Amino acid sequence: MAAFKDFNLKLVVIDVLMYRQGLLTPAFDLDTRMRERGIEIPAVYVLENDIDDEILDESRTFFEELVIADELLAEVDLLCFDAGQEIYRHCAPAWGGEDDLFDIRSLDDLALLPNLKRVTAVHDGVLVAPGKWETFAARGIEAS
Template identity: 45%
Template sequence: MFRDFNFKLVVVEKLMYQDEVLTPAFRFADVVPGGDAWQYAYDRGLAYQVQPEARAYFEALEISPELLATVDELLLDGGLQVYQECAPVWDGEDDLFDITSLADLALVPGLRRVVNSEFLGPELRAELTSRGIEAA
């Protein structure tokens, strides 16, 4: 359904962690032995990477068209909860979660505003505004 994994993650952030309508909320610590997500990532040499278990979960996660239609605003920020669940050892200083395509905009027909859109770069910001979406 989604073509850009990172775009899907910001949609999940809105629905799962902000609006709390996509449930249950995924917690990476709940799926690792001992519940220490940070240590788990370090011990496996996976610091600063999306954890395979989290990627598999979010890639497989289905979101109904009805829920997608409720998304009117997306927030781009390095401190999103979904990023912490995907990469518990990540400092926001690289392009790990950069959105590279807005091909999935049709999946969120009610989207009206993207906050911190400067993280998208000028081309993607221009694409937002050309579609009538506020690039705040």
């Protein structure tokens, strides 16, 4: 089982496997979890409690503890670094995308993705890792 060093890169990988491909189940659903606690609209809750600029504790705990099998990691051939990923809504439901909350600062975990062939939104997404273009080129990953 793989251990990620960069939590935010792990989130992007989970987004692919859980919300796009439906391979990592069951899908984490913040809305359902919050309703179980009597909170109808998570975005309103975080705004009212001034926690809109952080990852909710229950989301962070769930995703940090989530183990992703190597077989599933091998299914990832495309990553998108766009700030509009579905997973971000399940972590910080009122996040505006204007700060560094989900910035990816390291690409060391690419070694966990043996079949990664392409990455997108490298220019203006959440990927701020130094040397990103050189890293992708060295691994033969198409970047746009």
